[in-house]
Amino acid sequence: MAGQADRWTGAFFVALAAVLYFHVIPTYVETVDYGWVHPRTIPNAVAIIVAVCGVAQIIGPAPVTVPPARQLARAGLFFALIVAGLTLTAFLGFKIVAPLLALAIMLAIGERRPGWLAAGVIGMPLAIWLFVAFLLGRPLP
Template sequence: MLINRLSGAFIVSLGLLLYFIVIPAHTEIVDYGWMRPQSIPNACAILLVFLGIVQTAIPTGATSVGFSEFLRVSMFALVTICALWAMANFGFLAVTPLFVGALMLLVGEQRIGWLLGGVIVLPLAIWLTVVPLLERTLP
């Protein structure tokens, strides 16, 4: 129960950090387009806060974390940090398929259809949504 409450409190803290510090510092203010750049990130941050509060207030089930699970989560975080660095230096479309594929393999996905969808369809759909449709730039 304690791990559930601690993880819920961490998620609340993360959501508040995103909403009040990270999103305002890293979104541009624009007067064009039908959706403001901070709309979706703010909605996600609010959802994180709400769900973190629920997890903290009403923890369910017993939780135990083994070393192998901790190692996989650490690898996932390391790959994600490397992907963010690589996107900033080499661009979204050049980096995203490789790192999405690595993360999917890391979590154990083996079905070729899902792997191809994650590596090809997902980055392309994100790019088509953000760049031409929302008229925003990606790194």
């Protein structure tokens, strides 16, 4: 059905709004009972608006073309790869991780040509180092 995905996302937003309103906002926003706009005013208003719109989406879904599950999974894999790269950067530094991350991404896409692999794995990290660390004198992550 064309609007099925929209119904599911509507339900997700209703659930998200409920979690926000009943758990997240009371726990992570302080209570202040003076002044005009309290710290909770905007987040609570947002939660209510999201819930109402989520219900509206469940009742009247709009047709939406969602990418195939396989493509979503591939995006998830690339995302995990980048997160792993960032985690490694925290320990080993950008200078070591950048070529490895570039290599992993290029190989995962299917790039096998040595020239382009060299450009992405050696050329670009070197250019970034030259520009940021050498020319601008700023530390790399």
